[in-house]
Amino acid sequence: MHKIALKDSVKDLVKKIKDELNSISTAEEQQEASSILLLIDVVLKTCINSRGSDIHIEPTQKNCVVRSRIDGKLVETFIFEKEIYPPLASRLKLLANLDIAEKRKPQDGRFSTTVGNREFDFRISTLPILYGESIVMRVLDKEKALVRLEDAGMDSVSYQKLLKGLSAPYGIILVTGPTGSGKTTTLYGALNELRNVEDKVITVEDPVEYRMNLIQQVQVNAKVGLSFADALRSILRQDPDKIMIGEIRDQETLEIAIKAALTGHMVISTLHTNDSISAIPRMADMGIEHYLISGALVAIQAQRLVRKICVHCKTEDVLSSSVLEELDGVFAEGSRFFKGSGCKECNDSGYMGREMICEVLTITDELSTLIAKGAGKDAMLRTSKKRWFY
Numbered sequence: 296m297h298k299i300a301l302k303d304s305v306k307d308l309v310k311k312i313k314d315e316l317n318s319i320s321t322a323e324e325q326q327e328a329s330s331i332l333l334l335i336d337v338v339l340k341t342c343i344n345s346r347g348s349d350i351h352i353e354p355t356q357k358n359c360v361v362r363s364r365i366d367g368k369l370v371e372t373f374i375f376e377k378e379i380y381p382p383l384a385s386r387l388k389l390l391a392n393l394d395i396a397e398k399r400k401p402q403d404g405r406f407s408t409t410v411g412n413r414e415f416d417f418r419i420s421t422l423p424i425l426y427g428e429s430i431v432m433r434v435l436d437k438e439k440a441l442v443r444l445e446d447a448g449m450d451s452v453s454y455q456k457l458l459k460g461l462s463a464p465y466g467i468i469l470v471t472g473p474t475g476s477g478k479t480t481t482l483y484g485a486l487n488e489l490r491n492v493e494d495k496v497i498t499v500e501d502p503v504e505y506r507m508n509l510i511q512q513v514q515v516n517a518k519v520g521l522s523f524a525d526a527l528r529s530i531l532r533q534d535p536d537k538i539m540i541g542e543i544r545d546q547e548t549l550e551i552a553i554k555a556a557l558t559g560h561m562v563i564s565t566l567h568t569n570d571s572i573s574a575i576p577r578m579a580d581m582g583i584e585h586y587l588i589s590g591a592l593v594a595i596q597a598q599r600l601v602r603k604i605c606v607h608c609k610t611e612d613v614l615s616s617s618v619l620e621e622l623d624g625v626f627a628e629g630s631r632f633f634k635g636s637g638c639k640e641c642n643d644s645g646y647m648g649r650e651m652i653c654e655v656l657t658i659t660d661e662l663s664t665l666i667a668k669g670a671g672k673d674a675m676l677r678t679s680k681k682r683w684f685y
Contacts, residue, residue: 305373308334312379331386334379336410339417341372343410345642348434350417352387354380354427366602366649367475370642384421384428391419399423403502413438418502435504444484447477448651453596456655460594461488461563467556467591469543471568472598477651478565479504481598482539485563486510489537497533499526500541515541523548531555540564546582553583556591571597571656572676575666589658589666598653605641609633 311330338361342350347363347370359380361373375383388395391404402421407414416435421428445454460468468485470478483505490496490509501515501523511533513526523540524547530538531551543549543564556562568574574595578588612634614622635645656679658666665675 305334305337308337309375309379312382331382334383335386335390338373339408339410339415343415343434345370345372346648347372350432350434352380352383352430352432354384354424354429356426359383365642366644366646367600368644370644380427384430387419387430387432388421391417393419393421398428405502416505418504433504437505442480442484443487444481447480447484449653453653453655456657457485457594457596458488460655460657461485461561463561463593465556465559465561466593467552467562467564468593469571469574469595470563470565470598471571471574471595472565473567473569475600476598477600478598479541481596481651482541482563482565483507486537486539489561489563494536495534496537496539497530497535498539498541499523499530500539524551527551527555531560535560537561537563542566549578549581549583553578553587553591557587568597571595571654572672572679575675576672579669585669586667589663592658592663592666594658595656596653597656598651600649601652602646603648603650604633605635605638605645605647607640607647608636608638608645610636 308330312334315330338350338352342361342363345363345365347365349364351360351362351364351369353360353362354377358377359375360371361375362369363372364370385395388402388404390406390408392406393402393404401423403419405416405418407416409415414437416437418433418435420431420433422431444457445451449457457468460466470481470485472478486496486498486507490507492509495511496509497511497513499513499515503512503514506512513521513530515521515523515526523542523544527538527540527548528551538552538555538560540548540552540562541564543552543566552562552564566574566577568577572595574597575588575592579585610633612632614632635641635647637643637645641647656662659678662675662678665678
């Protein structure tokens with residue numbers, strides 16, 4: 296019923312927009328048309344109510360498709376007629392203070408608006424494609440930035456390990472995982488633990504996603520020559536206690552981060568690796584000496600986001616013998632398995648929400664010695680397992 300009511304309200308809005316476009320002649324007046332604002336409001340509200348993290352607006356040859364990323368998967372939300380796209384794109388660019396006339400170059404911006412009774416920030420990116428511009432909006436919920444690590448789905452053992460690492464006076468802590476695995480959320484959760492009146496906390500980000508009190512946030516700006524490495528050099532002259540680097544992308548940034556960690560600063564950052572132990576050989580591959588890595592590293596966390604089975608349509612499932620053979624020794628005998636059969640609550644996907652799964656590798660003295668000697672990944676893994684790493 297909700298979907299039918301939504302489709303009807305959108306149909307009426309689209310009709311109003313068409314009428315306004317026909318009665319308005321100039322481009323400026325078209326951008327000011329009130330119906331397009333109402334349509335944007337419906338799109339934002341629908342995507343946020345369905346727990347969307349990103350909104351994709353894509354013009355095609357015949358129409359305009361709106362998709363939202365729900366629990367990591369894109370779901371088609373609306374399909375509009377092609378003539379709705381130009382005023383919709385222009386209005387969104389106007390909201391984010393972007394150049395409306397520039398359609399040949401990618402642009403980035405952000406805007407804030409109230410959806411329901413909560414304020415959201417939207418990070419907007421435009422990309423020229425064959426039929427116009429692909430517009431993607433990242434939904435930034437301010438409440439999520441202030442989430443505590445233990446409330447983000449971290450198990451108590453990993454949480455205690457990370458907390459112990461964060462309480463170290465200096466060193467580098469890395470959060471690793473693929474794109475979209477919640478690394479930034481973990482960094483903000485860690486910053487939440489670190490921020491206080493006594494410590495100077497500075498971040499270097501590209502872009503600054505969430506704005507936080509008691510923290511000095513620096514936005515990387517390639518146009519004016521402010522890269523991660525340039526910002527980091529200046530930060531070290533600002534007498535910081537804790538430094539957060541949004542992402543280590545190159546050798547220069549990693550080098551400065553390691554030096555900062557060795558000279559009495561706590562540094563937290565992210566790296567793209569599949570598991571925590573792989574971060575060590577990755578840093579060595581980036582040209583950092585093994586003895587510097589062993590001296591600076593405090594802990595490495597690797598994480599993923601996994602979809603949770605919808606509690607409303609959860610049913611018991613029987614696994615095939617081949618799958619059970621493959622999982623032999625992983626689960627206890629007599630384990631029960633469940634799947635989501637799909638219902639209106641989860642939009643027939645069988646999943647609702649996501650949860651973090653993670654591993655935290657604490658750098659012990661034994662492991663530090665192995666790193667300094669340039670030991671292989673297998674030797675480091677064997678030593679880590681002895682310390683109940685898994």
